[in-house]
Amino acid sequence: MCLKSELILDFKKSRGTISPMIYGHFSEHIGGVFYDGLWVGKDSDIPNIRGFRKDLVEKLRAINPPVLRWPGGCFAETYDWRDGIGENRPVRYNWWTSCDNRYEDNAVGTHEFLDLCEIIGAKPYFAANMTSVTPMHIRNWMDYCLSPRGTTTLAKEREANGHPEPYVIPFWGVGNENWGGGGNMRAEYYMDEFRRYAEIMQNITGIPAIIENNGGKRIELFACGSPQDDYSWTHGIAQACHRSGKQMRGFAMHYYCGAAGDPITFTEAEWTQMLVQAQLMEDIIVRNWNIISGHGLQEHLKLVIDEWGCWHPGGSGPSKGYNLFEQQSTMRDAMVTALTLNIFNRHCEKIRMANAAQLVNNLHCCFLAGGENCITTPTYHVFDMFKGHQGAEAIDTVVTDNDDFASSLSVSASVKDGKTLLTIGNLSCTEDAVISLESVGLPLAAKGQAVLLVNDDIHAHNTFENPDAVTPVEFEFDPAQPITIPKAGIIALTF
Ligand code: AHR
Numbered sequence: 001m002c003l004k005s006e007l008i009l010d011f012k013k014s015r016g017t018i019s020p021m022i023y024g025h026f027s028e029h030i031g032g033v034f035y036d037g038l039w040v041g042k043d044s045d046i047p048n049i050r051g052f053r054k055d056l057v058e059k060l061r062a063i064n065p066p067v068l069r070w071p072g073g074c075f076a077e078t079y080d081w082r083d084g085i086g087e088n089r090p091v092r093y094n095w096w097t098s099c100d101n102r103y104e105d106n107a108v109g110t111h112e113f114l115d116l117c118e119i120i121g122a123k124p125y126f127a128a129n130m131t132s133v134t135p136m137h138i139r140n141w142m143d144y145c146l147s148p149r150g151t152t153t154l155a156k157e158r159e160a161n162g163h164p165e166p167y168v169i170p171f172w173g174v175g176n177e178n179w180g181g182g183g184n185m186r187a188e189y190y191m192d193e194f195r196r197y198a199e200i201m202q203n204i205t206g207i208p209a210i211i212e213n214n215g216g217k218r219i220e221l222f223a224c225g226s227p228q229d230d231y232s233w234t235h236g237i238a239q240a241c242h243r244s245g246k247q248m249r250g251f252a253m254h255y256y257c258g259a260a261g262d263p264i265t266f267t268e269a270e271w272t273q274m275l276v277q278a279q280l281m282e283d284i285i286v287r288n289w290n291i292i293s294g295h296g297l298q299e300h301l302k303l304v305i306d307e308w309g310c311w312h313p314g315g316s317g318p319s320k321g322y323n324l325f326e327q328q329s330t331m332r333d334a335m336v337t338a339l340t341l342n343i344f345n346r347h348c349e350k351i352r353m354a355n356a357a358q359l360v361n362n363l364h365c366c367f368l369a370g371g372e373n374c375i376t377t378p379t380y381h382v383f384d385m386f387k388g389h390q391g392a393e394a395i396d397t398v399v400t401d402n403d404d405f406a407s408s409l410s411v412s413a414s415v416k417d418g419k420t421l422l423t424i425g426n427l428s429c430t431e432d433a434v435i436s437l438e439s440v441g442l443p444l445a446a447k448g449q450a451v452l453l454v455n456d457d458i459h460a461h462n463t464f465e466n467p468d469a470v471t472p473v474e475f476e477f478d479p480a481q482p483i484t485i486p487k488a489g490i491i492a493l494t495f
Contacts, residue, residue, distance in 0.1 A: 002432040002484070005401040009413055009422065011441035013396035015346065018414055020066040020390035021353035022344045023383065024125070025366070026307060027116075028073035030096050032323030032361030034108050037369050038116065041107065046372060050115045051108075055374045056360065056367055057119050063366075063383045064390060065122040067171065069306055069355045070113050074181040076127040076173075081141045084109020086161055095181070100324040110145065114167050125171035125306070125355070128201070130193060131183040135200035142201060145169055146219075148209045166213050171220050171353070173252055173306065174198055178224040179233055187236020194223050198247040220352075222304050225253030226288060229280060234288050238295040250304035250352050251292060255284050256311040256363070257336060263312035263327050264459055271332055271429045271458055271488075272406045274310065278336040279405065281308065282343045289350045302352035305344075309357045309364025310336055318368055318464055323361045326368075330461040331470060331488055333364060334378035334453060338410060338425035338490045341386050345412035345423075348394050356383075368464075375467040378453065378460075385451050385472060385492035386423055392416035399435075407431055409485070420445070422493040426485040429458050433485045444479040448495025454486045 027033050040046040040053050047054040071079055074095045083090050089106035097103060117124045128138045140154060147155035149164045158164075174197050178185045185193065198221050204210065205219040223241075226233040234251070241248055257277040261270035285303060292298055310333050317326030337356070344354055356379070360367040366380035392414035402408045410425040426433045437444060453472045460470050477483060479495050 002434050003407055004434045005399050006438050007435045008398040008438045010396040015394035016349035018345050018348040018389050018392050018394050019352055022351055023390050024067035024353055024355040025065050025359045026069040026355040026357045027359045029071050029075045029094060029104060031325055032319060033358055037360035039108050049119050052116050052119060053369060053374055056369055059376060061120045064387045065120055067125050067353060068117055068122040069125040072127055072176055076129050076176050077131040077182050079129050081110055096324055111163060124169045126169055127173040127176050130175040130197050135197045139200050139204055142204050146210050168214055170214055173222045175224045179227050187233050188240055190224060191237060191240035202247045220249040221247050222250030222252040223248045225251040228255055229284050231287055234291045238291050241297060248301055250302055252304040252306045253288060254307040255281055256309060259312045263316040264330060268429050274332055275339060275427050278339050281340055285347050285350060303350050304352050305354040307357040311363050318370055325363050326361045328461050329377035329379050331378055331455050331458050334382050334490060335425050337379045337382040342410045342412040342423060345389055345394050373464040375462045375464060377462055378470040381453050381472050382490060388421040389414045409433060420495055424485055425490045426487060429488045432487050434482045436482050437479050445495040448477050448479050448493055450475050450477045451492045452489060454489035458488045
């Protein structure tokens with residue numbers, strides 16, 4: 001049996017521009033994300049660019065990562081930026097030492113991370129510690145990174161450390177998960193703290209040379225947003241922000257869709273359960289946005305979903321549990337990625353940025369690496385297939401017969417430079433879907449290019465031994481003819 005539906009593309013109904021930042025990533029100092037993941041060190045035998053794994057950074061660059069969040073996560077809440085500059089860096093416990101008994105030697109610090117951003121062509125997004133350091137400490141970090149050469153003492157220290165010109169860091173988070181690890185605060189208390197920190201941080205971002213260096217714009221400050229689908233935090237922030245707190249440009253919420261069965265050997269029922277959990281993202285976006293716009297904040301504030309992804313039990317990755325939170329990524333994780341990115345595209349007018357958590361050897365990752373090995377996951381391929389949505393204008397789509405979630409299609413479409421990109425996930429793991437395209441407002445092109453990611457086995461995943469078990473195929477298609485999307489398949493159609 002197969003499912004038949006019509007997919008209507010309404011070129012007359014724009015949903016706004018998809019911020020490229022929606023396709024962002026997150027790299028925390030946790031487990032194997034940096035050490036033996038991204039970072040191998042400048043003296044390593046493993047080919048590297050300024051200490052970063054060459055193979056990995058080249059593949060990452062190919063998917064146009066627009067922005068990279070760093071250094072945490074929870075890691076940020078005990079991070080002292082001074083530990084990560086200059087020679088003789090200290091070895092410390094970090095936030096995660098209590099979980100994995102590993103130490104932080106600070107080999108990667110501010111300069112190295114900003115090197116990485118330059119290599120991959122991503123904008124940096126710093127998460128500032130507001131739990132265990134003062135606002136002045138963070139202001140000094142900004143001074144160190146952003147001040148023009150030859151001006152302040154901290155700018156001269158940066159110059160002595162090898163980077164004369166100021167860095168461009170357009171986004172700064174004020175805290176992380178402050179309802180939890182970041183100080184266990186109440187929303188009202190957090191907003192008082194946010195105002196205290198943001199006032200001091202905002203002050204330095206108003207210095208003309210710093211604005212000029214940031215492309216004539218002020219640096220954007222993001223506040224800690226809601227945990228999962230708990231809206232009490234959003235209400236608290238919005239009420240307090242309504243009275244004051246206009247420095248806030250982003251509400252940085254987190255949603256992990258959790259686990260459903262084993263990360264690799266899940267059942268068909270658990271396939272669907274995982275997708276249902278992922279689909280909750282749409283509700284979370286809409287409800288948070290309703291609260292924010294209900295307080296009239298929508299003019300200066302947008303949603304930032306700076307951690308999202310599946311959170312399976314650890315131990316299924318190649319390090320067999322050594323790297324904290326490392327998990328394998330199957331076709332199911334790829335489908336969660338497609339479903340989530342389609343949701344973001346459809347709600348692009350509400351979203352400033354999103355960052356998949358995390359990039360390497362961790363939750364919902366695009367890469368698994370260790371020693372000489374480095375592979376891409378099915379999730380990586382979805383980011384590659386969807387990258388054309390970045391900066392495009394989202395248009396309305398309607399799918400007929402799309403009511404039963406378990407056998408429905410996840411869809412979004414956008415237009416850029418006269419080309420339409422339509423991305424579809426067939427959520428059914430048992431039935432193929434056949435769609436006929438209908439168009440409103442523009443004729444369909446005579447031919448198009450398709451990229452399909454699918455595998456007969458929904459548990460398929462890439463390993464060091466078999467790195468291309470899940471890899472996309474490309475072919476031409478005729479938009480006027482019905483198109484088959486195999487069960488559990490993800491397709492990107494350009495025409
Ligand atoms: O991504 C792992 C952790 O999940 C992050 O450090 C934290 O912000 C979240 O709870």
